[in-house]
Amino acid sequence: MTQKEDWNYSTQELLQKFDVTEQGLNNVRVEETRRQTGENILQEGKKKSTLEVFLGQFCDLLVVILIIAAIISMFSGNVESTIVILLVLIMNAVLGTVQHIKAQRSLESLKQLSAPNAKVIRNGVKQEIPSREIVPGDIVMLEAGDMIVADGRILHNYSLQVNESSLTGESTNVEKTDMVIEGKAALADRVNMVYSGSLVTYGRAQVLVTGTGMKTELGKIAGLMNAAKERKTPLQESLDKFSGRLAMLIMIICAVVFGLCIYRKMTILDSLLFAVALAVAAIPEALGSIVTIVQAFGTQKMAKENAIIKDLKAVESLGCVSVICSDKTGTLTQNKMTVQQIYIDGKVYEPKELDITDQTQRYLLYDAVLTNDSSIVEGKGIGDPTEYALLEMFRNIQVESSKFFGSAGIYEDILRKSMDRMEEVPFDSDRKLMSTKYSLHGVPTILTKGAVDVLLDRCTSVRYTDGIRPMTESEKEKIRRQNRIFSENGLRVLSFAYKESDEPLSVDTEYNFIFLGLISMVDPPRPESVEAVADAKKAGIRPVMITGDHKITAVAIAKRIGIFEDGNIALTGAELDALTDAELDDRITKISVYARVSPENKIRIVEAWQRKGNIVSMTGDGVNDAPALKKADIGVAMGITGTEVSKDAAAMILSDDNFATIIKAVANGRNVYRNIKNAILFLLSGNTAGVFSVLYTSIMGLPVPFAPVHLLFINLLTDSLPALAIGMEPADERLLDEKPRDPKTGIMTRDFIMTMIAEGVLIAVVTMTAYHIGIAGNPAKASTMAFATLTMARLFHGFNCRSKESIFEIGLGSNKYSLYAFAAGVCLLALVIFVPFLHSVFSVENLSATAIAQIIGLSFIPTVIIQLVKLCRNKKGE
Ligand code: ADP
Ligand code: MG
Numbered sequence: 001m002t003q004k005e006d007w008n009y010s011t012q013e014l015l016q017k018f019d020v021t022e023q024g025l026n027n028v029r030v031e032e033t034r035r036q037t038g039e040n041i042l043q044e045g046k047k048k049s050t051l052e053v054f055l056g057q058f059c060d061l062l063v064v065i066l067i068i069a070a071i072i073s074m075f076s077g078n079v080e081s082t083i084v085i086l087l088v089l090i091m092n093a094v095l096g097t098v099q100h101i102k103a104q105r106s107l108e109s110l111k112q113l114s115a116p117n118a119k120v121i122r123n124g125v126k127q128e129i130p131s132r133e134i135v136p137g138d139i140v141m142l143e144a145g146d147m148i149v150a151d152g153r154i155l156h157n158y159s160l161q162v163n164e165s166s167l168t169g170e171s172t173n174v175e176k177t178d179m180v181i182e183g184k185a186a187l188a189d190r191v192n193m194v195y196s197g198s199l200v201t202y203g204r205a206q207v208l209v210t211g212t213g214m215k216t217e218l219g220k221i222a223g224l225m226n227a228a229k230e231r232k233t234p235l236q237e238s239l240d241k242f243s244g245r246l247a248m249l250i251m252i253i254c255a256v257v258f259g260l261c262i263y264r265k266m267t268i269l270d271s272l273l274f275a276v277a278l279a280v281a282a283i284p285e286a287l288g289s290i291v292t293i294v295q296a297f298g299t300q301k302m303a304k305e306n307a308i309i310k311d312l313k314a315v316e317s318l319g320c321v322s323v324i325c326s327d328k329t330g331t332l333t334q335n336k337m338t339v340q341q342i343y344i345d346g347k348v349y350e351p352k353e354l355d356i357t358d359q360t361q362r363y364l365l366y367d368a369v370l371t372n373d374s375s376i377v378e379g380k381g382i383g384d385p386t387e388y389a390l391l392e393m394f395r396n397i398q399v400e401s402s403k404f405f406g407s408a409g410i411y412e413d414i415l416r417k418s419m420d421r422m423e424e425v426p427f428d429s430d431r432k433l434m435s436t437k438y439s440l441h442g443v444p445t446i447l448t449k450g451a452v453d454v455l456l457d458r459c460t461s462v463r464y465t466d467g468i469r470p471m472t473e474s475e476k477e478k479i480r481r482q483n484r485i486f487s488e489n490g491l492r493v494l495s496f497a498y499k500e501s502d503e504p505l506s507v508d509t510e511y512n513f514i515f516l517g518l519i520s521m522v523d524p525p526r527p528e529s530v531e532a533v534a535d536a537k538k539a540g541i542r543p544v545m546i547t548g549d550h551k552i553t554a555v556a557i558a559k560r561i562g563i564f565e566d567g568n569i570a571l572t573g574a575e576l577d578a579l580t581d582a583e584l585d586d587r588i589t590k591i592s593v594y595a596r597v598s599p600e601n602k603i604r605i606v607e608a609w610q611r612k613g614n615i616v617s618m619t620g621d622g623v624n625d626a627p628a629l630k631k632a633d634i635g636v637a638m639g640i641t642g643t644e645v646s647k648d649a650a651a652m653i654l655s656d657d658n659f660a661t662i663i664k665a666v667a668n669g670r671n672v673y674r675n676i677k678n679a680i681l682f683l684l685s686g687n688t689a690g691v692f693s694v695l696y697t698s699i700m701g702l703p704v705p706f707a708p709v710h711l712l713f714i715n716l717l718t719d720s721l722p723a724l725a726i727g728m729e730p731a732d733e734r735l736l737d738e739k740p741r742d743p744k745t746g747i748m749t750r751d752f753i754m755t756m757i758a759e760g761v762l763i764a765v766v767t768m769t770a771y772h773i774g775i776a777g778n779p780a781k782a783s784t785m786a787f788a789t790l791t792m793a794r795l796f797h798g799f800n801c802r803s804k805e806s807i808f809e810i811g812l813g814s815n816k817y818s819l820y821a822f823a824a825g826v827c828l829l830a831l832v833i834f835v836p837f838l839h840s841v842f843s844v845e846n847l848s849a850t851a852i853a854q855i856i857g858l859s860f861i862p863t864v865i866i867q868l869v870k871l872c873r874n875k876k877g878e
Contacts, residue, residue, distance in 0.1 A: 006210045007181045007190045011155045014208060018137040022155065022206075024121035025137050033135040040134045040150055040212035042219055053100050057093035061247040062283045069276040069708055076269045080841060084709045085280075088716055092285055099289045106296045113308045114653050116147045116644040121206075138209040144426060145623040145643025146200045151216045152207035154178045154192050158424065159203035164188070166197045167217055173201050187217060199645045201623050203426065233312045235676065238746055239291060243284075250282045253691075257698050264701055274698050280711040281690030284683045286720040291676055294727035298672035306639075306656040307665035314634050314651040318669025320615040320743040321541060321634060324662055325605060327619045328547035328554060329492075330385070330641050331659045332561055333523040337389035340491055343482045344517030345465050351393045360465050363440075364516045367447040367496045369394050369412045370419060371436045373426075376412075384427075386494065389521050423505040429548045429622050430598045437505045444502040448513055451550070452483045452495040453596070459497050459515040468514060479515065486520040487552035490560065493520045525561050532660035533562045540739035541666065543659075544592055546602060546619075551595035558593045565592070573597040576604065584608050599624035606631045615743060617662065619654075620646050636662060663736075670741070671731035677747050679726040681756055682801035686719055686794040688760025693767050693786065703782070705771050707843040710787040717828055718791050721821035722798025728817045729802055732810075759800070762862040763793045770858050774851070784844040785851060788833060792859035795825040800863055806870035 006014065015021065025033070048056070057063070070085040118131045119141040126141065131149035134140065140152060142160065154160065157178040165171045168188045177191050187195070194207055197218040213219055254275040261271030299309045309315055326332055342349045344364055356362050368390040374383030376395070381388035391412050419438045427434035433450030448455065461468050462475050469475065479495075486493045497513035536543045545558045551572050558564035570593035576584070581604075588608045594601065602618060606628055609616045618632035621642040626649035629635025637650035638657040647653055654661045690711055697705050770789035774782030798818060803810045813819065832842045833852075839845065847855075 005184075006153050007185060007192050008183070009153070010180050011153070011178065011208070014153055014210075015155075018208060018210075020137045020139070020208070022121070022139060023124035024139045025135070026123050029137065030122065030133075030135055033137055034133075037135060037215070038213055039132045041132050043214055050097060050101065054093055054097045057096040058089075060243075062243060062285070063089060063092075065247065065250065065279045065283065066285075069279055072272045072276050073708060076273055078273075078707070080843070081708050084841065085712060088712045092716060096289055099292055103292050103296045106300060107312070110299060110303060110308060110310065113303060113655070114310050114647060116149055116647070118146070118149050119143075134209055134212055136209050136212055136215075140207045140209055141204070142194070142200050142207055143204045144200050144202050144428070145645050147644035147648055148194050148196055148198045148200065150209045151193065151195050151211035152209045154194060154205050155208050156206040157192075157203075158205060159426075160194075160200065160205040161202035162194055162198050163201050164195060164198040167195055167221070176203075176205060178205075199623070199626075199648075201645075202428070233295070233316055235295075235316050235673075235747075236291065239288065242748065243287070246282070246284075250279050253282075253695075254279050257695070260698060270704070273704050274694065276708055277704050277706050277711065278691060278694045278698075280708045280715075281694055281706065282687055283715070284687055285712070285715045286723060287680065287683055290679055290683070290720065290723050290727060293724065294672060294676050294679065297728065298668060298675075302665055302668050305664050305668070306654060306658065306661045307668070308639070308653040308655055309651070310653060311651040315669055315672055317615060317633050317743065318617075318652075318666050319673040320741050321617045321666055321669075322614045322740045323542045323544060323609045323616045324536060324659075324666075325544045325546050325602070325609075325616065325618045325632075326659050326662070327621065327638075328545050328549060328557060329523060330621070330638065330657050331619055331654075332529045332545065332563075333525050333557065335385045335523060335641065335657070337385045337492065337521045337523050339389050339393040339519055339521045341486070342517060342519050343479075343486075346478065348482070351396055354393075354397045356397065358465060360463050360516065363447075363463070363498055364496050364519075365394060365397075366415075366419075366438075366440060367449055367498060367516060368519065369415055370421070370438055371434055371447045371449050372412075385523075386492070386521070390494075390519065393519070425505055425507055425510065429624065431507065431510075432548060432596075433510055435505055435510050443500050445498055445500050446505055446509070446513075447496075447498050448510060449494050449496050451548075451596070452479070452493055452518065453550070455495045455497055455513070456480070456515070458511045459513045462515040471515060475515075479518070482518060483550070484552060486518065487550045488556055490522070490553055490556035491520040492523055492549055492553055493518055525557060526658060526660065528658065528660040529561045532663045535663050535736050536666075537562075539663075539666065539736040541663075542589075542614075544594070544605070546594045546597055546605065548597060549595060551593070554593050554595040563592050568592040570595060573601045576601050581608070585611060588612065599628060602628035603631050615740065619659075619662075620650075622646060625649075667731050667735050670735045670738075671729070673741065674735070675727045675729050677752070678729070678801045678803070679723045680747060681752065681759075682726055682798060683715075683719060683723050685756045685759040685801075686763065686797060687715070688756055689763035689767060689790060689794070690714070692760055692764035693771070693790065696764065696768055697771070702771075702775070703779075705767075705783055705786040706790075707783070709842050710783075710790075713828075713832065713842065714787075714791050714794060718825040719794055721824050722795060722801075722818060725798065725815060725817035725821040726801050729815050734805075759797065759862065759866060762865060763790065763797065766793055766858040766861050770855060773854060777851075778845075781845045781847065781851065784833075784847060785855060787844065788829065788847070788852075788855045789859045791825070791829050792855060793862055795822055795829075796860055796863040797866075798822060798825075800866045800870075804870070805874060806867050808867075808871065809874070 066085060066089055070082045073081040116131045117128050118134055119128050121139040134150050154176055157176055160176040161173040162176055163173050179192060181192055196216040257278055258271050258275045261274050295315055298315055302309055329335060339351050345360055354361050356365055372387045372390055374387035376388055376391050394412055421436055421438060423437040425435045432454045433448060435446055435448040437446050456476060456479060459471050461470050483493050495518050496516040499513050503509050533543050543563050545563050547554045551570055555564055555570045569591045571591050573596045585608055606616050606618055615633045617634040617636055618628055619636040620629045621638040623643050623645045625646050629646060629649040634652060635650040637647040637653045639653045639655035640657045693705055767786050767790045771782050771786040774785035799807050802815060802818060832838050832844060
């Protein structure tokens with residue numbers, strides 16, 4: 001007999017097999033099972049071992065050049081140099097490895113922050129838990145927008161539709177069932193099962209988990225896949241390219257210098273020493289790790305400020321964002337809905353005035369409470385704020401209702417328990433309706449609520465206290481007028497209708513209703529939205545509001561927040577559909593508000609802005625928003641109200657759902673990029689100084705000014721510290737004064753290279769001056785003087801590279817790290833110069849007090865000049 005598969009069992013048999021009831025597992029069983037099956041996670045291929053990471057650090061052309069330099073030093077009899085270079089290489093690799101592991105960890109912690117949750121029933125109580133805690137036997141509740149995080153068998157199905165494209169490659173939705181399937185079935189045909197990695201696009205279901213972690217179908221595929229390749233960000237890639245080109249350039253220059261020395265009849269060994277010094281001076285050993293650290297630091301900071309970066313690329317592109325398309329409800333507004341006024345029976349009521357003994361009003365209340373999936377638990381709303389606002393309204397009219405129900409006040413629970421929901425069609429933001437079917441007073445009745453403009457046209461009559469009247473054009477006009485009055489005040493309006501009917505409920509039967517009334521609610525703007533919108537505009541970023549809400553409501557709120565200005569246009573989704581792409585391109589820059597949009601409209605909006613060369617950020621929370629989030633340059637999902645599907649598609653998640661957080665993240669993104677650019681300028685201009693010094697001496701036929709140890713000491717120790725400090729430069733207000741960066745221009749612009757060379761030349765000039773002073777007095781000291789001057793000048797230079805502005809404007813103390821870095825660098829240099837024991841290791845000589853004074857004086861000169869230039873340039877700019 002063949003073994004019975006999970007889909008062959010009846011649900012009762014399967015529950016028995018897993019020894020669980022529909023009340024779910026208890027904690028003891030959960031613990032027990034977890035000990036046997038482990039956590040519900042996918043082992044990601046094989047991770048690189050620490051040793052592999054360590055060895056990987058040596059697979060770098062620049063490192064290879066250094067190794068060659070070490071070998072040459074050895075042959076030149078300079079064994080100490082060789083040892084130091086090798087030690088430095090090992091230390092560098094250790095640092096690189098630690099770096100790599102740290103960055104990995106920081107990424108993983110970000111991944112944890114954005115890991116999906118699942119709703120389960122345990123001990124008979126519905127609760128939300130992290131998906132990794134799910135075990136076989138758990139009862140999971142699925143609803144539209146959820147990501148399925150384990151394999152399972154459907155126990156109860158309510159029109160569940162699932163997208164299983166990640167498993168089957170089939171992109172259409174699959175309708176599920178809770179029936180038994182006989183015999184063998186291919187994965188795609190097991191319609192009573194759901195599989196980890198698929199998305200719920202519609203409906204609800206209760207599922208018994210049959211497999212978790214690597215035992216899921218997805219796990220079986222994941223097991224076959226190799227380790228996911230570590231993806232590099234565009235910046236890292238362009239730096240890789242840069243260092244490749246740099247290595248080539250260095251080798252060419254080294255060859256030229258070598259040839260020059262030979263031509264001057266130097267010994268081969270001396271010529272080689274020049275080439276080695278040049279190579280070591282030019283290679284920015286610390287650059288790669290510094291970029292990684294600064295990026296990791298930046299994402300951690302953003303996470304603390306509620307913006308969780310899922311895709312490291314986003315850190316860079318954030319600084320280029322020029323358009324932010326934001327949802328209104330919950331992102332620009334608070335999503336704290338409160339019912340304001342009710343329109344029923346041709347009159348406007350305050351919520352407290354409603355009377356449940358009046359049959360018309362009672363039907364409205366039934367509709368509001370029963371066609372509603374939210375609940376209030378211990379004073380807190382669960383579910384859709386629009387819906388629990390209706391429950392709160394209901395609770396407030398209980399004085400009268402207590403008479404009706406013969407108890408001291410009623411909660412919606414009592415009403416819900418006494419009625420049985422027979423069928424339902426859930427809300428979705430395309431249809432903008434939700435319907436349920438109940439048996440009211442023994443008559444099957446369909447209750448519907450939704451957007452006024454959608455529902456009104458589906459009503460054929462209106463209910464008044466004194467009877468039902470046909471829906472004439474003048475009746476419609478009365479309702480529309482009231483809707484307009486509510487909307488102009490920025491209120492969100494829901495309309496309610498019903499019909500007595502026992503036809504099966506589906507999207508095709510949501511017609512021929514009897515209109516009941518309107519309920520309006522406020523959703524005040526977030527106080528910080530106004531300022532954030534102003535900041536965005538100042539920063540050259542265009543904020544655009546996108547909402548499913550009514551156009552008049554949307555414009556009223558957009559005006560209050562500052563998004564809608566005079567001369568701007570508001571468009572509805574239907575109006576957008578009527579435009580051709582060319583017409584849309586003509587208008588796009590004027591349109592600040594899109595109302596009554598469907599998720600498909602969002603894609604067109606993104607594309608239109610992108611055609612104009614903009615970097616677009618788009619927010620979204622629903623299941624259908626995923627394509628638009630992927631299409632946008634930066635898709636932003638809502639951490640609190642967002643579906644797992646939208647979070648999966650986004651590059652960034654807002655853990656507070658707040659528009660202002662996007663602006664903060666943009667500022668942080670700009671800051672990270674600016675700091676990286678400044679740190680690179682610092683490192684490269686310092687190296688340029690070293691290269692020019694070596695070139696100068698080789699052309700002048702003077703002895704080599706630096707031993708490789710000197711240059712490694714600077715590049716790896718005294719230069720890394722200020723570079724890191726520059727990377728930690730805090731974000732300031734000026735960051736939002738500039739226009740967004742053009743993503744096409746990289747870091748190495750003409751300006752950048754000119755500055756790098758100019759600053760490098762300045763430092764080289766003072767270094768060589770010190771060298772000449774040394775050679776004139778005591779030739780043996782020349783090299784030490786040059787080394788100390790170069791080190792000090794570069795330490796001072798750290799302050800120059802903190803900002804485009806002069807240090808007087810940004811203040812010396814505004815970045816404490818830069819002061820610590822300077823102090824630490826000076827201490828390190830002092831150790832090398834003053835501790836006799838280190839002299840031979842670092843090839844330095846004793847220096848006189850005069851020499852030290854000369855070094856300090858000379859090394860300060862470039863900084864004075866650079867600061868003066870910055871000051872003048874700024875004066876001119878004003
Ligand atoms: P947004 O989130 O941008 O406000 P939605 O798609 O949530 O847009 O809502 C669009 C419209 O659908 C609302 O204006 C309202 O009329 C209606 N609506 C919103 N939520 C519900 C719901 N839970 N049930 C029925 N209709 C709703
Ligand atoms: Mg909504």
